[in-house]
Amino acid sequence: MLRKKILAVGAAAMLAMGLAACGNSDTGDKAADDGKIVLGFSQVGAESGWRTANTISIKESATKAGIELKFDDAQQKQENQIKAIRNFIQQKVDVIAFSPVVESGWDTVLKEAKDAKIPVILTDRAVDSQDTSLYKTFIGSDFVKEGKLAGEWLVKETAAATGPVNIVELQGTTGSAPANDRKKGFADAIAGSPNLKVIASQTGDFTRAGGKAVMEQFLKANPKIDVLFAHNDDMGLGALEAITAAGKVPGKDIKIITIDAVKDGMQALADGKFNFIAECSPLLGPQLMDLVKRVKAGETIPTRILTEEGTFTPEQAKAALPTRAY
Numbered sequence: 001m002l003r004k005k006i007l008a009v010g011a012a013a014m015l016a017m018g019l020a021a022c023g024n025s026d027t028g029d030k031a032a033d034d035g036k037i038v039l040g041f042s043q044v045g046a047e048s049g050w051r052t053a054n055t056i057s058i059k060e061s062a063t064k065a066g067i068e069l070k071f072d073d074a075q076q077k078q079e080n081q082i083k084a085i086r087n088f089i090q091q092k093v094d095v096i097a098f099s100p101v102v103e104s105g106w107d108t109v110l111k112e113a114k115d116a117k118i119p120v121i122l123t124d125r126a127v128d129s130q131d132t133s134l135y136k137t138f139i140g141s142d143f144v145k146e147g148k149l150a151g152e153w154l155v156k157e158t159a160a161a162t163g164p165v166n167i168v169e170l171q172g173t174t175g176s177a178p179a180n181d182r183k184k185g186f187a188d189a190i191a192g193s194p195n196l197k198v199i200a201s202q203t204g205d206f207t208r209a210g211g212k213a214v215m216e217q218f219l220k221a222n223p224k225i226d227v228l229f230a231h232n233d234d235m236g237l238g239a240l241e242a243i244t245a246a247g248k249v250p251g252k253d254i255k256i257i258t259i260d261a262v263k264d265g266m267q268a269l270a271d272g273k274f275n276f277i278a279e280c281s282p283l284l285g286p287q288l289m290d291l292v293k294r295v296k297a298g299e300t301i302p303t304r305i306l307t308e309e310g311t312f313t314p315e316q317a318k319a320a321l322p323t324r325a326y
Contacts, residue, residue, distance in 0.1 A: 037296050038068045039289075040088030042098035044125070045076040047206050048234040049262040053326035054099075054124065054282035061285025067292060076173065076205075078102055082109045089116045095292045097121040102175035103128040110134035119295045123284055125177040132303060136295050139287055139305045141280045143181030149278040149311055150182075150229060150257045151189025154196065157255070157275070158227075161195060165226045168218045169201040170211050170239060172231040178280075179203070182231045182259060199225075204235040211235030215242035230258045233265025233277065240273055251275055261312055263324050269317040277317070279309040282326055 039062060043055055055071075062069035070093060072084035078101045088096050089112055096118055100106060106127045113120050114134055122138040129135075158165050169186070172179030183201070190196040200218050204210035211230060218225060219242060228243075230236035236258035243250045250256055250273045258265055261279040268274040284307065294301055312320065 036066065036068050037095065037292060038070065038091075038093045039292050040070045040072075040085070040091065040093040040096045042072045042074055042081045042084040042088075042096075044074055044081075044099045044101050046073065047076055048208075048232055048260075049264055049326075050232060050234070050260045050280065050282045051206075053262065054284060057283045057285035057326075058288060059285075061289045064286075065289035065293070067289055074101060076101055078105060082106075085109050085113065089113055089118060092116075093118060094296050095119050095121065097123050097288060097292065099124040100127050100177070101125075101173070103177050103180065104175065107131065107134065121288065121291055121295065123288055124282075127177075137291060137301050137303055137305060139284060139291060139307070141178075141307055141309060143178045143280075144185040144188075146178075146259050146278045146280055146309075147182035147185025147187075148189045149185075150259060150276065151186040153276045153278075153311070154227060154229075154255075154257060155190060155193050158193070158196065163195065165196045166222065166224050167196060167198045167227040167229055168215075168222065168225050169198050170204040170214055170228065170230040170235040171201060172203065172206045172235075174203050174205075176206075178259075179206075179231055186229055198229075204230070204238065206232050206235060208234045208238035211238030212242045213238075215239035216245075219243070219246045219248075225254050227255045227257065230256065232280075233258045233260040233262050233268075236274060237264055237268060240268060261317075262326055263321070266312065266317045266321050266324060269312060269314050270321055272314055275314070277312045279311060281307050281309055 046052055074080040081098060081101055096113055107129050120135040122135050124140040126138050199222055202214050204214045228239055236256055240250045243254055248254055255275045257276045258274055259278045259280055261277045265277055269277050
């Protein structure tokens with residue numbers, strides 16, 4: 001009798017375990033296939049006001065679009081981004097998007113994503129891979145055009161100058177697409193004006209602190225500087241501090257041209273401390289989420305999608321600032 005009771009209890013326990021296991025299995029399958037798109041995104045870092053606005057745009061847009069976002073901050077290190085992308089592959093996300101720290105050195109990890117059948121979208125910055133099948137599309141700005149617009153403004157502004165115009169350049173992160181392209185665009189634009197001379201060019205790594213430190217060096221080494229071309233607003237704002245500390249008037253003694261048009265930069269422009277800004281919008285989130293959905297659905301999309309942007313003078317900055325979103 002006791003043996004029968006033990007067998008009965010054991011059978012009941014096994015049945016309960018079986019039911020529980022079935023229940024867990026159903027829940028797991030449903031959670032794994034709930035129809036929600038999972039996006040793995042690796043950000044460059046938080047080196048500037050532009051980048052912070054870009055991150056906010058991506059996070060808010062993912063929430064609004066109903067996309068699950070796995071976000072990683074690479075802290076401006078390529079090795080961190082490669083590690084993040086491999087983690088996304090292991091997690092079997094639906095789509096990977098990232099803003100490359102530098103242009104080169106991505107083929108191996110992108111091939112791993114391709115082999116895992118996970119599509120990749122490049123945002124803001126491009127890569128120099130010859131195999132364009134490793135990513136679906138690029139969404140962002142035309143950095144060469146931004147540099148060209150900055151140079152064209154300077155050519156017009158200095159058209160009446162009779163002597164040499166000495167320019168110093170604060171470059172972005174060495175090897176990054178915006179640094180390479182903005183430098184090229186600017187150089188191409190001023191090439192036809194032999195009196196415009198870049199007398200010093202060095203990276204400030206897209207940071208305000210970097211811009212200030214390098215500008216201090218420029219001012220010590222070059223007694224006559226007429227123009228500063230900074231690859232982004234933050235470096236320009238740091239340089240502005242160095243120029244003021246040196247007893248010079250920014251915007252007058254040294255004309256300042258920057259790229260981005262974030263709020264702090266636009267305020268400096270409205271105040272007459274900057275002279276010209278070429279825009280580079282960080283608000284890529286809505287377009288990115290739309291692309292993620294289209295890529296997941298297997299749609300054919302263009303390999304390059306450019307954002308629409310403009311330029312600003314001091315008066316235009318004053319008009320735009322009250323409604324500026326970043």
